[in-house]
Structures are given as structure tokens and as C-alpha cells.
Amino acid sequence: MPEGKIVKALSGFYYVLQNDNLIQCRGRGVFRKNKITPLVGDEVVFQAENDLEGYILEVKERKNELVRPPIANVDQAILVFSAVEPDFSTVLLDRFLVLVEFNHIEPLICITKMDLTNNEEKEKIEKYADQYRAAGYEVILTSSETETGIELLNPHIENKISVFAGQSGVGKSSLLNVLRPDLELKTNDISSHLGRGKHTTRHVELIKVGNGLIADTPGFSSLEFNNIEVEDLTFCFPELQRASENCKFRGCLHVTEPKCGVKSAVESGEIPSYRYEHYVDFLQEIKDRKPRY
Template identity: 40%
Template sequence: MSIGQGRIIKTYNGYYYVDSGIDELVTCKVKGKLKQIRFSLCTGDIVEFETNHNGESMITRILPRRNFMLRPTIANVDLIIVAFACINPDFSYLLADKLLVLAEQAGIPAVICLNKIDLAPAGLVAEIEAVYKRAGYEVYAISAQQGINVGKLKDRLYGKITVFAGPSGVGKSSTLNAIEPGMQLVTGSVSEKIGRGKHTTRFAHLLPFAGGYLADTPGFGNLNLEELDDKKLAACFREFAGFEDGCKFTPCTHTHEPICGVKDALAAGEIAQSRYESYLTILEEIKSKKEKDGRK
């Protein structure tokens, strides 16, 4: 009997594929007494396992997580790349902001990746960059097809466990292929009829890269955040914090209150209109869900 430790890089049909840093991946199942944890195991978990004389490996323990995201379901992440195209499909401020809220809620650093800049109308890239740089986020404007600025993004990922998250059709798989051609991920074309790409990634999995891992995750076009506490939502819009001292009430919802530093900053152009509108939309989604469920 030998004992090992490693990271789950893929799960499938009750099997867990563990990178122990030695030779090939170890294919594991869950030990009988730990069956109750089976459904909580996910990609990114660090586990201990035992291998018997027949070469069968069983997971015996999950090590504590540094962080966790439910959608996409993954643990122990260093960086989230919020990946979007400038065009085809069109950039969605609301969906980008929802993904950033998820990152802020999980306490994971996030950066924006804008793909297909070679196809973007004049001024569009600068417009999107301005919104998110003002909010305090790094923005990487690239063309995976042309190789523009891919090297800069690759340097940012070095040695980290990185999640690529975004809707289908924006070129996540193409971007990963541009960063590391040996990955040879499947890429899909965007349907002109619906403006969304066919899902070419079905399961979250980690790809070893430059001392770390890259994660390609299932695309998603409609992200719901109703489970988030509405009173904590403002904290997920990081640029609000610098203006909340101007709010008369604590807590302040930054909606109907007569004296509000955030609304004053919005009027002065110090907070982007699109970001504030996303905040209001997400806040309403959360409140509507709570009312429907009878929660306070």
C-alpha cells in the first residue's frame, strides 16, 4: 500500500483524475467510508489517496480549500480570467459584471480578457477598457486568431491556477490554444442565428501549464446570483468603496437614499453608468428571488 497526494484535474462518472506530479495521472475512486463526500469533490481539490498492490487508487482525504466557486465548480483558484469577445458575440456588460461579482464574492482576483480586437469597430475596445480599468481591474485586449497581446496574457498566468470563465463563442478555447498550442482544445464557430457559440467544453478540467494550471470551463450565457445576500452586493462592486463615506445611511443600498456618495460619484462620472446599471439589475434579481422564497 502506497500513499500519495495530488490535485484533481478532472472528474468523470465517479472517477477522479489526480495529478500527483509524478509520471501519469492517477485514476481514483472514493474510499467506502468517504462515500458521503463524493458529491462535494470537485476539480481543483487537493486530496490524499492510497494505492493498493493491484494498482487501484482510493481517495482517503480532502485537504482544506483556499477558496471555492460553485459555477463553474472549482476549488483552490489563484486567478479568474473573465473572458469575452468585443464582437461576435457582442460584449455583455451585465454578464461580465455578474462574473466579476462571483469572483469578488469568492475572494479570487479577476482580470478581463477581451478577445477578437481585430474585428472590433473603432473605439469599442477603448470604451470597454475604460469602464473596467476605472473600476480597478486589469484588462488584456487580445486577438487569439492573430496572436495580438497573447504573450502578455500568458505572462500573467505563469505559475497560477487560472479559471477562464465566460459565455460560449467568445474564444476561450482558441485563446488557450494560442497560449499553449499543444493543448489542441476543440474550438467551435458562433451561430449567426442566435449569436452564441456551441458549447465545445463540457466539463471543467485543469490543464498543466508553466508551473500552474489553466482551467477551461463550460460556457454559460445566463448566470443567476439570487443566492447572494443583497446587503453584501455593493461590496462586490469594488469601486463603490471609495465613495461610501459620502452615504448618510449605513448600510446604504445606493438606490433611493437622499444622500449617497455612490450616486454622487455616478453623477460626476467617477463610476461607470453600465456598472451601476448592472448593480441595480443584480440587486433586483436577488430581492425578487428572496421575496419569492419568503426570505428576509
């Protein structure tokens, strides 16, 4: 039986790429019965009489999957955040980073619209970039308008499946248009009333860029920690995990415990206070989550 990769899911159809052929497939009823939903990025076994009438027979085991956006087998998440319009949000970025870290996906922080910043805003963003680099993250500052930083982004895309993620209006589609000018993806301006972008991407689709594949995904602004437990959270903050080696007590949650290596690192300025504050807020959110039965 032939095998391929789902590169687009739309209106009940799954578009499977095999070599350079794209086959339109439906899922077998057995998937619904077994509560299996094929995702973009899935490696699948299918049968097809022609390019328009195929059926997915089997979904291969996934190495990871995301719920929002719904995609599987991702190598890295390119977290696209704008410097301004909308303003850069560390709390939203940290929510994305926690989910990406929890799913064992390599994160890359891409801050867009640097051409729109004034000197004060630029200095502020560069300071944030240095702090996230110190935590252990790759950070690239870009502008789709001037194409600044695009040459730094290209090597990270080669031979990988990457997901572009971030809230609406930060310039994900504009960035993809620079990487693949022939795409001419629709972009929208920021709503001045709401201070955020209108949704321009309606479905998840893997797009070939060089020798890599990039998923353009619908923008979204809320993420929930449904599957993360309190003991998992430290591991989703790399610099907290490193500092926790100096905690006196095993299983330290770095809130009320004495002789905590993380709190000491925050007090010394080694860990930025906002990163620690977000950790504490997320921890409380997980504790307050209603139990599922």
C-alpha cells in the first residue's frame, strides 16, 4: 500500500503528498469509531484509484501533536511575535513556549515588524531578545517589509517540518510571503479598535519552502494547559530547570519552599522576574484546573 504525508485538511478531505503527487483522500469510518482524527503532518497509509478518490487506511504513530493548531510530527515551532502592532507580549510568548516545550518541539522565537519600532521600542525588544537567548532560546529579529533577518531564518527551515504559531496580526502570512513570494497569501491590517489582527489563515496547511515544510496556521490568542501537571512545569522553563538543581528539596515547586535555587536566581537577577512570575501564575492555573474524570 502507498504511504504519504497529509499536507492539508479541509472540509472533510485530507490531501496526501506522495513524492510530488497530491492525492485527495477521505478518512475511513473506522477512524471515527476509534476516535482517531488524521492531522496535517501525519504519515499515513492510503489507497487511491486516482488523485481525487483516495482513502486513508492507517495513521502511523506520531512523535508529537498539537491541539491548537491541530498538527502532528512537528520538528520545530517558529513562534512569531510582533515587536509592535500588536505589542510584544512576554506572557503570551511564555504560554506558547510552555506548550511547545511540553510537547518536545524545538522552539524558535521570531520577532517581526522591527521596522515599525522607534528607538525606545527597539531597545526594549533587543533586551527581551537577549534575556530569552540567555534562557536558552534561539531568537531572530525580522521585518517582512525590509526583509531584515530573513537570511537568518532560512537555515532553520531546511529539511524540517516547522509550524508558524502566534496570535493574529503578528505577520505570519507576511513572513511566509517573503519566504515564498509566489504564495501571495492574504494578509490583513490590525484592527485599530481591537488592537489585534483579523484571522487571515482559515486552515492548517504545510507549504514547501526550500527543502523544508512550513505550516501556516490560524492565529489564536488563548492557550490552555490541559495536559500539563504541576510537576511538569519547571521542565518547560529551561533556565528554571537549570536553577532547580540548587534547590534543597527534591520536587521543589519554587514558591514557598525554603532554600530554593530558582528563587535565589530570581533574586540575583539571573532569571528575569517576569519569567518567574509567569511560572507562578501558570502553576496556580494548573492547580486551579478542574479535575477530569
